[in-house]
Amino acid sequence: MWIEKVTTGNKVRYKYTERFKSTLTGRYKRVSVTYGKKTPQVVKTATRELEVKIRKSLSKEQAHETNIELGKLRDKFLTAYEKRVALKTYQTNKNLLDKVVDDIGEHTIAKNITTTYFNNYLEERLYNPKKPLKNSTVRAIRKALSIMFKWAVSHGELAANPIEKVEVNWRNESREKRERIENKYLTKDEYKIIINYCTKHKAFLYRDIIEFQYLTGLRYGELSALQVKDVLQHDNHYFVDVNGTMEYKHKPAKHYKSHSTKTLSSTRQVILSPTATNIVKRNMQDKSPSDWLFSRHIVRSSRTVPVYLDTMNSFLKQASEGIDKHVTTHIFRHTHISNLADLGIPLRVIQQRVGHEDGEITRRIYLHVTKNATDKFNDEVNLIDKTLN
Structure with missing residues (x-):
């Protein structure tokens, strides 16, 4: 250690300096x-303080590793993770990590899980003969694991992130995607089946919600x-x-x-059509500015609450009986996109309306609908010859 006399203005101070060798460089x-x-x-105090600084600096350079169990690592990570992300993001990744921990075992020592193990684990789920997962689901699992293990490395629980070098042999889903795209939205006849069900069962609030989402393309959480x-x-x-989304805890x-x-x-x-405007006006009646636009009244507590997503999807399961598609609230958003594409609205305008800067599904539906319109035109263009006679 050496000491330098430093003069700042009229004040004299002493700078105590020590050097140490970096383990990295x-x-x-x-x-x-x-x-x-x-x-x-003061020399003794400065010496002790410099020793602490050196130890801290070296500890940051050196890879640390503990014998933490996978379940405890998940719990510690989620406690920190919950404070920095949206509730929906937290719950999604928590569910994914909980499933992985259940599969591998909560008492498994985290540092003993290798890249090879995770490669096999993810591919087994991707190619499971009974219940294979989609590429997108496996990617979500890998991402959740990578975030957790990256946190573990940065907080001294592990020396390395085993997910970084995972390379999954992804399943070819191009054929499935081509076959599935038509199931992402409803035809006009299918939509009428659901609306008629609402009318028949006097579910007028549900009908307003469904029709409003059909006419605006809002996500259900936004609506x-x-x-x-x-x-x-x-x-x-x-x-x-549209300035927020509904969160549930x-x-x-x-x-x-x-x-x-x-x-x-x-x-x-989002600009409203005349029908959508009438729906809004109807649901604004006798409500204060802070009330939910679409809400149901709870008699026993004299309060209004929004219609929960799970409740709406349960209703749609009954209302869509006979429709060979997986009908949830999101299908009305996709149907709105298909309707706009059918009207010839440019893709960028549709993306702006539905709040998709670069949505893959939006683009796929748009291309599918416009291709169908082009094919139909190609089939019917010969009819123009009949105008000559």
């Missing part, structure tokens, strides 16, 4: 502390988070201001509107 680094005196007691004050009027046109049970939308491009104002 092999070169020497310096650490220092500054005091206003140079007494034997259920709309408040009366989010309805705007400019130049004889009505809009809804199970323990304790509660719902609330998030402070932001799913993505930056999701924050938008």
Whole structure:
């Protein structure tokens, strides 16, 4: 250690400096502390402080590893993760990690799980003969694991992230995608089946919600988070201001509107058609600005609550009986996209309306619908010859 006399303005101070060899570069680094005196007691204090600084610096360079079990690692990670991400993101990744921990075993020592093990684990789920997972699901599992193990490395639990070098042999899904795209949206006849079911069973609120999503393409979370004050009027046109999404928490049970939308491009104002405007006006009646636009009244508690996603999907399961498609609230968003494509609206305008900066499904539906329109035109163009006679 050496001591330098430093003068700042009219004040004299003493800088205590020590050097140490970096384990990463092999070169020497310096650490220092500054005091206003140079007494034997201060020298001892400065020496101890410099030793602490050196130990901390070296500890950051050296790879640490513990014998933490996989279950405990998950719990520690999720405690930190919950504080920095949206509730929906947290719950999605928690569910994925819980399944992995159940499969591998919560008492498994995390540092003993190799890249090869994870490669085999993910591919077994991808090519499971009884219940294979989709590529997208396996990618989500791998991403959740990578985030957790990256956190473990940065917090001294593991020396390396075994997911970094995982290379999965992905299944060819091109044929499945081509066959599935038509099942992503409803035909007009299929849509009428659901609307007629609502009318028959006097489910008028559900009918308004379904029709509004069909006419606007909003995500269900965006729709259920709309408040009366989010309805705007400019130049004889009505809009809804999409500025948040409905979040649900199970323990304790509660719902609330998030402070932001799913993505930056999701924050938008959506112009309403005359029918959508009438739906809005009908559901605004006798409500205050902060009330949910689409809500049901709870008699025993004299309060209004939004229609929960699970409740809506359960209803749709009954309403769509006879339709050979997986009908959830999201299918009305896709149907809206297909309707706009059928009207010849440009893709970029559709993406802006539904809040998709670069949505794969939006693009695939658009290309599918417009290709069908082109094929139909090609088949019928010969009819123009009949106009000559």
